[in-house]
Each structure stands twice: as C-alpha cells, then as structure tokens.
Amino acid sequence: MPAAAPTLLASLCLLLLTGCASIDRMAVNKLGDALAGGGTAFAGDNDPILIRDASPFSLKLMESLLARNPRHTGLRLAAASGFTQYTYAFVQQEADATEETDVVAAATLRRRAVRLYQRARDHGLAGLEILHPGLRDSLRRDPRTAVRSCGAGDVPFLYWTAAAWAAAIVNGKDQPDLIADLPAVEALIDRALELDEAYDHGAIHAFLIAYEPSRPGAEGDPLARARVHFERALALTGGRHAGPLLTWAETVCVQQQDRARFEALLQQALAIDADARPEWRLANLVLQERARRLLARTDDLFLPVETTPATP
Template sequence: MQQDADEMEDQDLTRALEMRARARKLFLRAWDYGLRGLDVKHKGFSSALREGPKETVRALTKQDVPLVFWTAAAWGAAISLAKDSPGMVADQPVVEALMDRALELDERYADGAIHGFLITYETSRQGANGDAAAKSPPHFERVVELTGGRLASPYIARAEALSVQKQNRAEFGSLLRQALEIDPNAKPEYRLADLIMQRRARWLLAKADQLFAEE
C-alpha cells in the first residue's frame, strides 16, 4: 500500500495521503496486537515500556523475538507515516529499545530481518553520537551475508537511506540494479518480497532526477 501511495503522489496527492493514512492505521493495528501479545507473556509490559523502555525490554527472551520484531517494525512504520504527530514521534525511543533488544537476543532472526530494518533506521536514530549513517553499512553487509545476496530489500534500503542522503547517484543506481538482477524464483520464501521491492527499485530509478541535484 505504501508503494501504491508513493506512485500515486505525482498524479493525485489527496489520494496518496488517504492511502498513507490507511496504511498507518493498519500498522497501528499490528502494533496493538503485538503489544497485547507481549502483555500476555509479560504482565504489564506495555505500560512499563513507555516509562522505562531500556529497562523494561531486559525481561524479553529469545523466544519473544518474533513478536518483538514485528511489533517494533509496525510501530516504526506507523511513526514514519506520522511525522506530523508529536505524540507518535515521541515513541521512537521505545521502538529503538525493542529493536535493539531483539538484535541482542537473536541477530540472525528471519535471515537478518532486524539488520534489514536498521539499515534505514540508523540514519535517523535519536541522540546518536557521531555520524549516525556510519552505523548503517554494517547492517547492510550482515543481512546480505545472511541472505546470500538473494534478497532485494537491503540494496534498496541502502540506496534510499544512504545514497540519496550522500547524493551519490552512481552508488544509488548500482545498488538498485543489483536488486533488479536478483532472480525472484531463486529462493521461494523471498519471491513475494523480491517482486514487491523490485517494483520499488524500478520506480526509484525512474525518479532519480528528482532525488539528486544536477551535477
């Protein structure tokens, strides 16, 4: 739905905003289900989480990682679509605490899905010391290693999060072409994700002139 909204934006901004609002509602629903699940396993978890995120997540175990990851991912996605909502943006440290704990407990989860999330997230982490973007490439390298380079999303995430930020058009194009060269049928469990992300790669390549300043 997010990709549909992005593609629609140039044609009908109002419709694109409506689609993003709907996507945000779906992400928030997933986030709510996730927190309920964590409350079942850890009584009072969601209430304590906002009061002391880093301390509260210490109670989580490796068995919690799937629920923690998808809860944090949905929460982060909802925040990215609600930059005009101070209340939601204020929850960013909670997302960070959940995802950092998941990484600590099982960095290989779902073939490096946590690393994949952090490729983009590290570039906007709150209160990061030094060059926040410098923390992103190691996550890219690790998820490519864990997936054998057969998953398109890490290449696209790096292109959007880092290449555009640094205005490195050559790297941007190279990463997206690598994503498009991946055979979606090479690994059946990646097929749907690869097809969706390759669609985004083509769209990004078509928008390159809008993303990069003229040389």
C-alpha cells in the same frame, strides 16, 4: 490447496455448526494454529495482485478468531506480521506511487497505512503482554527496562512490533505526536538485535540500516553504524533479498547524493532471481517493482551535476 487446508476447513465447519463452548474453543485453537503457521503459502506466491486481494480476508479471519480467543499468541504474531507486510507491500507502495500524481489521494492512503500499522503494532503489544504481563504499560514509562524481561523466544514479537510501530511513525509525518514513541521502538529493536541478531536472515539489520542514520543521540558516525548493518544483512541473505539493497539506496545514497551507487544498487536488486529463494519470492517481486519506480524518479531524487562551461 495447502496440506493444512482439510484440517483448517474441518475446524471451520465445526466452529460454525456447533454451539458447544469446549468444542468451540478447540475449533478456534485448531484453526488459529493452522492460520498462524500458514504464512509460507503467501510468501512464496508469484502474483502480488492475487496476494493483495486475498490478504484482507485472511487478516480479518485472524482477528475474528482472536475475538474468541484473544490469548492465542500464534495468531497475535501472525496478525502483527501479516498486517505489517500487507500494509507495506500494498498500501504504502500505492501511497508512494500515487504521491507523484495526486498528493491528496496519497495522503488518504498514508493515513490508512498509519492506522493499519498501528493495528499491527497493537497485536504485537498484545502478544508481548500475554507473555510478559505489565510490559505494555512499562514500555512507555521505561522502555529499556521493560524489554529486559524478554528472551530469545520473544524476538519475533519484538521485531514485528518495532517494525509496525516505526512504519506508523514514518508514514504519520502529519501526526508529530507519534515521534514520542520512538524510545519504545528503539528499545524493542535493540533488544531483538541483542537476543538474535541473525533473526529471519538479517531482518533486524535491514531495519537498522534505515534507522541508524537518524537515531537520536547516538554516538559515532551514523553512516558507519548503518554500513555495519548493511554488510551483515547482505551476508545473512547471501545478496538474494532486495530489501537491504533498496534500504541502503533510499536511505543512504539519497542522503549522500550518491547517484551512481543508488542506480547500481537498484539494478542489483532487479537482477535478483525471485525464484531462487521461494520463501522470499513475493517480497522480492514487490521490492523489484519499487526499484523500478525509484529508478524512474532518479532525476527527482538527485540534484543535477553542475558542469563547467568549456572555455571558448
């Protein structure tokens, strides 16, 4: 049991047993603080199925506490990041795997993923609104101006809100109206990059590997822009996080039909020792499973190489 568990359990008991408003608020805040700072226990786990089954309770507990104290920014951030990571690791991955055999079931899962990503986005926007009143509305009117009020301390909110929002758009291909939100996503992630490009060991750069090849209206070579982010993400992770490798393989290698590089990057991802960086253990295990599935689909993702018949 984590070291914070006794305090967390005591707070929960206090919350359940008392009707006093001041004690109730104190218990909510104490429990909220414990939950908001408890992500490392999940991130370092070596059993993705266990985390898949445990996460919904944790996420709903956060939302229950937010219903009592909606201005707890730590819980807002934990909910934004938690729902985003849960949805990517367990709902979107299941949708991708199911799509190979059951398109209808996969579409149902993907619609669920969109709803969960939007929930994560809304928690992120709520947190930004607490810190910068009026930002949520101005973000839709004039995104670039809206995010100028954000500082370095807001980067986690900027990143997770953008990540969740972008994922909702990508998975909501049957909802074309979602694409209208891209300027807001772009403003959030670009401001995060400007304020702290090394945030979370290159998470922003990993995001931009996938985004740059399709960034609307950008100048220059999109592949060159993506490569800059890829190389920076590799440098910041020391090559020990599978994320940048899979993103380049799926985004650039498939687009360029570079099968050899695709296979090499996925094999490199599979060779990562998930225990080398405990804080990335769960992420690497989930991504390595995705790498295996992608390798199994290589023939579907790449056109066959034409061979010239031998001259008789």
